[in-house]
Amino acid sequence: METDEGEHVGDNGDIFVHRIKELTEEEKQRLESQNSRLIPEAKAAKLERDAKRHWDIFYKRNETKFFRDRHWTTREFQELIxxxxxxxxxxxxxxxxxxxxxxxxxxxxxxxxxxYACDFSPRAVEFVKSNPLFDESRMKAFCADLTTEDLFENVEANSVDIASLIFVLSAIQPSSWSQVAKLAFRALRPGGVLLFRDYGRYDMAQLRFKPGHKIADNFYMRQDGTRSYYFTEEELLKLFTDTGFEVLMNTYVQRRTVNFKEGIDVPRIFVQGKYRKPTNE
Structure with missing residues (x-):
């Protein structure tokens, strides 16, 4: 459905727009205050070295209870059906x-x-394998660092029809994004599609960070040591086109997270994309 302003409304209420959020003066001040105390370079380097450990501890603490199952994907990504x-x-x-x-x-x-399902965290992979729905006859779960080539110890290059990168790239330091994009490109067959969703610039989670959590521009450390970046659509467009993908979709997604029982009603901003490997590859 198209709104009066030319926005596209998805089946689950997501609003797709091609413009960045305009900040209020209060929000601008919040972002500026984050610069008063940045994470030192030595600590930022240690966060990178310890990234796998932090995610393993995250899954040890939260097990399978933190993230909700993504039943929305077949509505937003028609390529799946x-x-x-x-x-x-x-x-x-x-x-x-x-x-x-x-x-x-x-x-x-x-x-x-x-x-095929891979993750940085060995503990997360074990949770996948222990799920009652896990079927070894048509599923393979394994550990892989997306900034290296070890994925191809388990997956053949040019063999994947559909790949997904959902709320993953934001946890990886920006200098490694191109390696991740190239890995996805290499895994896909010609004509294969990469489905993408992640945190968008000026999402409420970004605005809530206090001084002492900012690593670099739009890149932050959470309390548990995991990290998160907040993207613009322009950054993603350049990243994936430079890698060689054809862009099928590349946009902001606005939605509201509502929980009436807990009195929660907050705006969220994500970025969503669909990128195809050309058939002449």
Whole structure:
């Protein structure tokens, strides 16, 4: 559906727009205050070295309870359902966590999908393997660092029909993004599609960071030592086109997180993209 302002409204209420949020004076002051105390370079370097440990501790503490299953993906990414049901689809989840994306697809009856799921955290991968829906006959879960080439110890290059990178790239330091994009590009077959969603610039979570948490521009440390970046659509457009992808979608997503029981009603900003590997590769 199109609104009067030309915004596209998705089936689950997400609003897709091609403009960055305009900050209020109070929000500008909040962002400026974050610069009063930045994380020292030595600590930032240690956060990078300890990234796997921090995510393993995160999953030890939260197990499978933190992230909700992503039942919205088939509504927002029609590429997951626009295929011949007799066709064998190879699906790769880059940064699978505990399987919040692949298991809803299994529940929805995607019987022709063969799943590969990888994550930085060994503990997260173990949670995937211990899920009652895990089926070794058509699923493979394994550890992989997306900033290296070790993915290809388990997945053949040019073999994947659909890959996803959902709330993953933001946890990786910006200097390594191009390596991740190139890895996804290499894994996909010609004509294969990468599905992307992550945190957008000036999301409420970014505005809430206090001084002492900022690593670099738009890149922050959370209390538990994990990190998060907040993207613009222009950054993602350049990243994926420079890698060689054709852009099918690249936009901001605005939505509201509402919990009436807890009195929560906050605006959220994400970025969403669909990027295709050209067929002439």
């Amino acid at each position: 626009n295929f011949d049901p007799e066709q064998r689809i190879v699906y790769l989840e880059l940064g699978c966590g505990v399987g919040n994306m692949i298991f809803p697809l299994v529940q929805e009856g995607f019987s022709n999908f063969h799943f």
